[in-house]
Amino acid sequence: MVETLLEKPARNHGEMVTLEAIETPALILDATKLDRNIERLRQRLTNLGVQFRPHVKTAKSIDVARRLFAEGRGPITVSTLAEADYFAAAGFSDITYAVGLSPDKIARVRALVGEGVDLGVLIDSVEQAQALAEAAQGGGPMPAVLIEIDCDGHRGGLLPNDAAVVEIASILRLADIELRGVLTHAGESYACRNGIGLAEAAEGERAAAVAAAELLRRNGHAALVVSVGSTPTAHFARNLAGVTEVRAGVFMFFDLVMHGIGVCALDDIAVSVLATVIGHRPDKGWILIDAGWMAMSRDRGTQKHPVDQGYGLVCDIDGVPWPDLIVADASQEHGIIEARPGSGAPLPDLPIGSRVRILPNHACATGAQHESYQVVENGNRSVVATWPRMRGW
Amino acid sequence: MVETLLEKPARNHGEMVTLEAIETPALILDATKLDRNIERLRQRLTNLGVQFRPHVKTAKSIDVARRLFAEGRGPITVSTLAEADYFAAAGFSDITYAVGLSPDKIARVRALVGEGVDLGVLIDSVEQAQALAEAAQGGGPMPAVLIEIDCDGHRGGLLPNDAAVVEIASILRLADIELRGVLTHAGESYACRNGIGLAEAAEGERAAAVAAAELLRRNGHAALVVSVGSTPTAHFARNLAGVTEVRAGVFMFFDLVMHGIGVCALDDIAVSVLATVIGHRPDKGWILIDAGWMAMSRDRGTQKHPVDQGYGLVCDIDGVPWPDLIVADASQEHGIIEARPGSGAPLPDLPIGSRVRILPNHACATGAQHESYQVVENGNRSVVATWPRMRGW
Numbered sequence: 001m002v003e004t005l006l007e008k009p010a011r012n013h014g015e016m017v018t019l020e021a022i023e024t025p026a027l028i029l030d031a032t033k034l035d036r037n038i039e040r041l042r043q044r045l046t047n048l049g050v051q052f053r054p055h056v057k058t059a060k061s062i063d064v065a066r067r068l069f070a071e072g073r074g075p076i077t078v079s080t081l082a083e084a085d086y087f088a089a090a091g092f093s094d095i096t097y098a099v100g101l102s103p104d105k106i107a108r109v110r111a112l113v114g115e116g117v118d119l120g121v122l123i124d125s126v127e128q129a130q131a132l133a134e135a136a137q138g139g140g141p142m143p144a145v146l147i148e149i150d151c152d153g154h155r156g157g158l159l160p161n162d163a164a165v166v167e168i169a170s171i172l173r174l175a176d177i178e179l180r181g182v183l184t185h186a187g188e189s190y191a192c193r194n195g196i197g198l199a200e201a202a203e204g205e206r207a208a209a210v211a212a213a214e215l216l217r218r219n220g221h222a223a224l225v226v227s228v229g230s231t232p233t234a235h236f237a238r239n240l241a242g243v244t245e246v247r248a249g250v251f252m253f254f255d256l257v258m259h260g261i262g263v264c265a266l267d268d269i270a271v272s273v274l275a276t277v278i279g280h281r282p283d284k285g286w287i288l289i290d291a292g293w294m295a296m297s298r299d300r301g302t303q304k305h306p307v308d309q310g311y312g313l314v315c316d317i318d319g320v321p322w323p324d325l326i327v328a329d330a331s332q333e334h335g336i337i338e339a340r341p342g343s344g345a346p347l348p349d350l351p352i353g354s355r356v357r358i359l360p361n362h363a364c365a366t367g368a369q370h371e372s373y374q375v376v377e378n379g380n381r382s383v384v385a386t387w388p389r390m391r392g393w
Numbered sequence: 394m395v396e397t398l399l400e401k402p403a404r405n406h407g408e409m410v411t412l413e414a415i416e417t418p419a420l421i422l423d424a425t426k427l428d429r430n431i432e433r434l435r436q437r438l439t440n441l442g443v444q445f446r447p448h449v450k451t452a453k454s455i456d457v458a459r460r461l462f463a464e465g466r467g468p469i470t471v472s473t474l475a476e477a478d479y480f481a482a483a484g485f486s487d488i489t490y491a492v493g494l495s496p497d498k499i500a501r502v503r504a505l506v507g508e509g510v511d512l513g514v515l516i517d518s519v520e521q522a523q524a525l526a527e528a529a530q531g532g533g534p535m536p537a538v539l540i541e542i543d544c545d546g547h548r549g550g551l552l553p554n555d556a557a558v559v560e561i562a563s564i565l566r567l568a569d570i571e572l573r574g575v576l577t578h579a580g581e582s583y584a585c586r587n588g589i590g591l592a593e594a595a596e597g598e599r600a601a602a603v604a605a606a607e608l609l610r611r612n613g614h615a616a617l618v619v620s621v622g623s624t625p626t627a628h629f630a631r632n633l634a635g636v637t638e639v640r641a642g643v644f645m646f647f648d649l650v651m652h653g654i655g656v657c658a659l660d661d662i663a664v665s666v667l668a669t670v671i672g673h674r675p676d677k678g679w680i681l682i683d684a685g686w687m688a689m690s691r692d693r694g695t696q697k698h699p700v701d702q703g704y705g706l707v708c709d710i711d712g713v714p715w716p717d718l719i720v721a722d723a724s725q726e727h728g729i730i731e732a733r734p735g736s737g738a739p740l741p742d743l744p745i746g747s748r749v750r751i752l753p754n755h756a757c758a759t760g761a762q763h764e765s766y767q768v769v770e771n772g773n774r775s776v777v778a779t780w781p782r783m784r785g786w
Contacts, residue, residue, distance in 0.1 A: 024497075057726075278495045278549075290495060299686075332450060
């Protein structure tokens with residue numbers, strides 16, 4: 001592990017830097033917590049007897065993906081074809097692109113398959129199946145297909161008993177395109193709080209996917225893959241009978257939304273934004289920092305939670321939270337720290353130049369604002385590596 | 394103008410590409426509207442007799458800045474030292490860094506001054522002045538200083554009559570550091586709607602800055618620069634007596650927040666996100682597109698406006714809005730288009746693969762999600778240039 005980390009020197013070209021010295025704002029990743037979060041879900045899914053296909057859209061980092069698969073090819077899930085390109089170039093060759101495929105992206109998908117990537121794509125309409133069938137007519141590489149199933153009315157997908165599920169399968173068979181199976185995502189599980197309803201959401205997700213797979217099989221089609229997943233349901237599923245794989249993304253970092261849903265403790269959150277105090281407004285009870293929404297993202301995912309964390313929960317430089325200190329407001333490059341309304345919590349003494357770490361509402365959104373992770377381990381302040389992130393489409 | 398644009402070929406290496414063909418999601422910039430927006434504010438400020446120091450944090454692009462200053466060195470305003478580095482490298486040498494200076498950034502600021510940049514920095518405390526004075530002790534390049542004044546309780550800054558304004562000036566004088574003047578920003582003008590209250594906000598901004606400058610002068614200090622600005626107040630100020638310069642950023646692109654505040658027409662908005670339809674849920678009245686919050690940002694700036702635009706207002710590929718069609722919800726790479734609640738507007742016929750353009754709530758936030766602008770002109774669909782954006786700190 002240490003060797004992996006030391007492959008990439010920290011920012012100042014070799015000399016060890018610390019959280020006191022690096023430039024702010026900066027995205028900090030606690031690799032010890034990352035490894036612990038990965039191990040927790042991996043163990044859980046092993047016990048449930050299903051394969052794990054982590055979603056790398058949260059991290060968008062080869063270095064993080066190597067903590068999931070030290071040398072392997074996946075399996076992984078991606079949310080963009082740019083992610084597929086990036087991870088394929090690093091040797092990941094078992095990839096599911098889990099966003100509905102638009103016809104104009106078929107050429108790019110085929111190029112990836114032609115380069116040897118075992119790529120699964122997602123569709124939920126006859127039109128998409130026909131577009132794939134048309135593309136296949138001239139021969140050449142084609143991706144495998146998963147049919148998106150709607151388990152909770154959250155986003156896209158066909159209902160498990162929709163006749164279009166079978167119609168799509170028939171179109172693909174005629175075109176000699178591999179139908180790999182079905183995929184669903186319990187996005188509504190994010191509306192749960194404190195763990196309540198998550199086991200039921202997981203069972204709903206399982207049941208919908210399995211029902212659609214059985215519909216396909218009754219009609220003479222194979223459905224080798226029955227894919228479900230979200231971080232909340234992956235952590236609360238009791239029974240995954242009939243499911244072959246689970247997807248999850250934010251589980252590796254966790255965040256304040258996941259804490260509010262009841263999936264993790266505050267101490268499990270592996271990412272934070274390091275910031276520096278740049279001013280005070282004692283008349284208003286404000287401490288100003290150099291991390292605004294550009295560093296935190298505009299994600300206000302806890303806004304409707306019983307505990308609204310503003311733009312993030314404030315910790316000291318070692319990551320220990322003040323329970324009622326939040327970034328209450330943000331402009332592009334300014335954050336305003338306040339005591340949580342109603343808490344009456346005193347403001348800590350943080351002179352100009354002091355450093356704090358902010359736990360984010362949503363790790364995927366906050367991560368996307370940064371070019372790299374500054375990696376720490378074992379609660380230390382030393383930055384042991386800088387891991388780049390990719391972006392774009 | 395055409396020459397400038399053609400300097401950078403569009404995505405496919407020379408061959409003309411169009412909005413029908415480029416990959417989505419993509420950030421589209423209408424250079425004709427950009428130029429019109431720039432000319433509008435430039436003319437207004439010329440009439441008011443003040444200098445214009447545009448804020449380049451909205452665009453983060455040399456190519457956009459070149460529409461403001463075809464060959465010049467500025468003056469510009471920046472929100473990060475990374476912006477200062479980037480624009481300085483392109484020849485912009487008159488720069489104000491308009492975020493409160495933390496002591497650990499002094500070394501980087503001095504390096505920029507040492508490279509020949511006429512750099513102004515912002516402070517609002519005795520501690521920051523003392524940190525600058527300490528840094529100056531050994532000699533070497535130092536930035537000029539502006540004192541941040543609070544005109545509306547929005548963020549940082551000293552009240553115009555605060556004795557600390559004079560104390561800071563005295564500390565700087567003893568250390569032989571140039572006190573350039575005062576700076577304020579009427580951030581609360583964003584709370585106005587339909588233009589109401591903006592002239593008053595502009596007058597409050599002017600009066601606070603002028604009062605602080607007069608306090609300095611009464612105490613024997615110079616205050617050559619009296620800097621005010623926000624896009625709303627810049628467009629509604631009636632009298633800028635005593636002000637020497639105006640700053641504004643989002644004016645160049647505009648967005649739905651500015652439309653809601655009453656500063657621009659929908660047709661003035663120069664940036665949009667091009668997206669492709671990837672699915673339908675007729676049972677729910679949804680059209681799904683491949684632009685989620687990663688492409689739009691999580692900014693919900695119109696959430697509390699009388700007209701809530703969701704994650705953005707939907708236009709056809711030529712940028713003509715459907716008045717009641719919005720991106721009502723978003724996940725990382727999915728947007729859900731719906732009729733505005735209560736409007737009863739019919740959904741347009743948009744088959745899978747159709748292209749739409751989404752006007753953003755907040756141009757600064759949406760722009761930050763993208764690596765480059767795809768530039769169009771004169772209402773045409775041809776992409777005449779790709780302009781990169783910078784990021785980071």
